[in-house]
Amino acid sequence: MRPNKNILSYFLIPLFVVCCHMESTAQVKFFVAPDGNDLKPGTKEAPLATLTGARDAVRAYKQTNALRSSIEIIVRAGHYEMTEPLVLLPEDGGTSQFPIIYKAEEGSKPQFSGGKKLSGFKVNDEGIWEAKIPECLYYNWRFDQLYVNGKRAVLARTPNNGFLKIGGVKQNIWTRGTGRVAEKAEQVLSFDEANFLSLQGITDEEIENVRFRAYHKWDFTLRFIDKIDRDSARIYTSGQGMKPWNPLFKGGRIVFENYAVALDEAGEWYLNKAGMLYYIPRIGETPENTEIIAPVLENIISVVGDAKNNKLVENIRFEGLAFSHCHYRMPRTGSEPNQAAALINAAIMLEGAKNISFTDCEISRTGQHALWFGKGCSYSKVEHCYLNDLGGGGIYLGDFAPQKGDEHTHNIRLHNNIIQTGGQEFPSAVGVWIGHSSDNEVSHNDIGNFYYSGVSVGWIWGYAESNAKRNQITHNNIHHIGWALLSDMAAVYTLGKSEGTVISNNVVHHVHAYSYGGWGLYTDEGSSDIVMENNLVYSTKTGGFHQHYGENNIIRNNIFAFAKLYQLQCTRVEEHRSFNFERNIVVFDKGVVLQGAWKKIDIHMDNNLYWNTTGDHYVFNGESFADWQKSGHDVNSIIADPYFKDADKYNFKLRNKRNVKNIGFKPFDYELVGVYGKAGWIEKAKLPAAVTKAFDQEVDQNMKEK
Template identity: 60%
Template sequence: MRINSYILILTFLCLTNIQSQHKIYVSTKGNDANLGTKTTPLATLIGARNSIRKLKKNKTFQEQGVIVIISDGEYSMKEPLVLLPEDSGTAEYPIIYKAEEGATPVFSGGKKITGFYENEKGLWETKISESLYYKWKFDQLYVNNKRAVLAKTPNNGFIKIDSVSQNIWKQGSSRIAEYAQQIISLKEDGFDLLSKIKSEEIKNVRFKAYHKWDYTLRHINDIDANSKKIVTSGRGMKPWNPLKNDRRLVLENFEAALDAPGEWFLKDNGTLLYRPLEGQMIGSTEVIAPALENLISIIGNEKNNKPVEYITIQGLSFKNCHYKIPSTGAEPNQAAAKLNAAIMFENAKDISIINCEISLIGQHAIWLGKGCHNSLIEHNYIHNIGGGGVYLGDFKPLKDDLHTHHITVNNNIIKSGGQEFPPAVGIWVGHSSDNNISHNDIGNFYYSGISVGWVWGYKLSLAKRNTIAYNHIHHIGWDLLSDMAGIYTLGDSEGTIVENNVIHHVHAYSYGGWGMYADEGSSGIFFKNNLVYNTKTGGFQQNYGKGNTVKNNILAFAKKYQLQCTVAEEHKSFSFTNNIILFNEGVVLKGAWDEVVADIEHNIYWNTNGNDYDFNGHTFKAWQNRGFDKHSFIINPNFKNSFKTDFRFENQKSISKINFVPFDYSKAGVIGDKEWKKKAKLSNLIIENFEYAVMNNMILDPERG
């Protein structure tokens, strides 16, 4: 009775707090000079923020929560919403910015471009006065809510590099020269277009080069069309991942390349040109150039240890955020980690982003940087993004209040990322701990789905005790970059658990394309109850690390190798037990298996295509004689229909021999109603193009480093 009475009292107090919330209204028909009532609404989020600040300064204002209710419509943002410590709520009285019931308000950081006419070349043309008089430039363009293509050559495929020479002008103290010149000789024909570039245009021309897991975006200093060379300068090439023979690139941002439907180009004189897609009409086509480089910044006071606290943003849509290409270009960096984000947090806690949509941006969607904790990113639809989805933590192992921890990233759809910066990932965890990343659907990225850790080797890492569970990760890598995985880890990660994820369709240009990849120094990670299938080079790969556990997983249908390990060390690298390995092509093991120190036992191996079992050059019996898999079996695991991705069991006769415990892999991925789950699915066109890229890549089989 006492417990029931306590619950009734608590419920009454909560309802009283909700009812006592001060309400501020925002409408497309509003004015920031208004009072912010339902009949006299404000016009912007900034107007609402300022109104809350005034309320807090008013002595007659009693402490209470504030809810900003935003009506339907499209809002053009003239500046980012910046929330500082004085904009905080409290645990009892939070500040909430949310959509009105049934409304889907959209906040755009872009400018609508109008005034187009069709010129004599069939191109749409308009003059942008801000570009002419104020030198405003933009690097992305959105047409009818789709990303248009900056004029490039070739339109399909790549130009291949023949050779690269480097002149170091300033070495500095790093292995990477501070400043150097690279002269890139190209193999392919196609310089006929480059010969049409005017000398005054060369400064605008850029190249994008794809190499291993990285990507270089640079401006060009000079072009020699006759010798097929381009000259560029910037930082020196990374010795471990340079531009070299057979790397691929495209050239972009010059008028002569504007030769395919859907391409655009902005001239120095402010003239915007667009070659329309079939069926597009000027009068019914919306063209938006992104202007703002950030849409929301929630920034606490690091110096005085005053975080921004207890703010919720709910049910809002954000789009058209610009990423400005620096004059120095974009030097290669793993996971595109040096981009900014459309929604940026620093020194913030108890912040929630719920049921929002983020799309049509040039960079990452959300970044909870240094000093963030106890926050929630849930049920958001993040798609068509230039960079990655959700990034957590910092590049450095910051401690105490600057350490980022206890972030929940749950039930989000994150798809079609890396559209401007291919190395970007769906979810990135740097030096950040105790996070829960669960029930997300991550699809159509060119690098990894989830990346955890930011230390190469055994140096100090603060990426501890992260839980990566029940995520659906698929259609990753394509044939663009290499050395990636559905789930990728780095460094000491004691207490990290990777469980109950479904990972499939992971491919790579050359080497790599794994389901789960424990890269340099990955240690203390427990991989269990994961289903991985249809990868290029294996369900699991460990480069080097220590004390990892791989248990009770289903690893199926890798094309080349089912399992890989790269470096054998003196300590125990991992244990691999109670797993099922199913395949119909390729070998079982490839790598340093003959020297690795590992517990490999109680596993099932089954080749659906015959009796060929290659354990790193050994037969199964010879492999057992080396001390591995002595209590493992070559036996049919009796899946119901693995060829149609039904990995349930007809019976448990075989799996009982290795004490395999069945798990319900159908629970992975987003949860909710049918419409939400349907939204997570990729289009048939994307899936078909992925399959074509994989097929073509396997025919060519480019074994390139």
């Protein structure tokens, strides 16, 4: 029987259309390998060598082909020494349907380094390694960080541990200017004989490269010195005038670094003006088994769009890639004190970007912050990434000033990340910083081992309009914050009007400041319309909660446990309602319950439970509980055992709900916080025992000194 031509046409035409569609949407792939060459086509057999080469190959492809499928840049395992940042412009993006994907080959973790491996080390008669770095001698290349076998080495410093103490501070203003801070000034730091002795060995030739780190309140000053007066034991330095609210002061702590006689301990390094690098090895290190890397690039990736003119970089994904060795070079003007280290940049900088994602990536061994979604970024995410050993902070969102329209940063999701061990160069940096940015989600992250704050939300001091609104900080584990180094800090810190912001279901613990501060949750200047609920906060210095000043905040259904000095604090008295404090459990074994302006401030405080695990000593701002209740607060609150299973060992599960029911407390499962997934990922989030032990030792020493 002959087939009917019409019937054949009926079947063959759609089949032809399907085949053509499959061909037009076939996956486009470019390959990158350590032994590749950017002059090659980027095929599996002839791979490219760099991310920049891959970007250029994608550009060339898009010029002659319509984007009918996503484009994958598949990166093979190995070490890639980058000689320039990967710069992505609007023409380098994809579409929501067909993104551009930079991804690791399955089962691999390619390592991209912005540094240069150093070699040629010899061991001198004193056991110190030394190598001549020609680029330093002939091209004035300098580096401020050094990494030895994957660990950050210590720039030669005095003292090796602890601090010198400033004997006195005098300021000579050179240019006043119009602001509260002088535009140009000289500071003269004087020392007593004991504290100046270790500086006598600084030679005249190396004075211009000697630096100091002076720690004061919530910040620090990083400067070069201008001269030394050995007869009067004085150090001269110049830059901006000191901030009146946060100056250098008599008795302040200071460290000097970057000079030859300070090189006296294993793990320290020093680079002199003649380009000679010196390093004292740690136990077991030999020139043969040691990799030494000096950072070169100040950015690893720059995503540069223009949101104002609707020229965005869009729809790019990074998956499974590791980036390290990004340099921070201290300018000759030094680094003036700036809260949250907000004036330095990041290894990965984005502006004018939309739908950009980082998944399963790693950023480590940086001189500055890890990643910054700056002005005009939106609808992007960082998930399941490991950020560690950071000179600055982890992830920063938004800008310093409120931006309007398309330049406003919003809707960034930070989820299931490990953000740890930051502030190694800039101790005032934070784990997650949200400036003028809204509608962001910070959830299920592990944020630990920072010297200032874990999460900072808002960037307005007072009640001026802020666009840091509707941010969600939930289910994070925020811990080992402060290290008794800086003051006036917290695990979660807020500023300004923040309508719709919710801080909930977080576990916050081990927070300790140098002097004042060291809170779990801290609503600072102008913090308003924030809800803090279902948080577990324990082992802090001066309180699980503190409000400096703000309006209409709600603090409810939290557990605050075992602060060392005061359990709760409030400071400024204002005419409006400052906050409501309801259905909270406060457990302690030392210190007082309340400290501050509690009887004068406008608050609603009721249906709370208080319990001293070691006795019947309860001090409510200098009064007994009964007298405190007579003021009209906590009328329906109770002193009662919450019946935790083992509060002394930080087990806050309830073995009996009888008493907490009486205040309307609703139990929440605090074990659901932090990162989740495979066992190895969860294990990686645990700080080494040596780190947590060192934290406890710093806390104990600080409490003895206070």
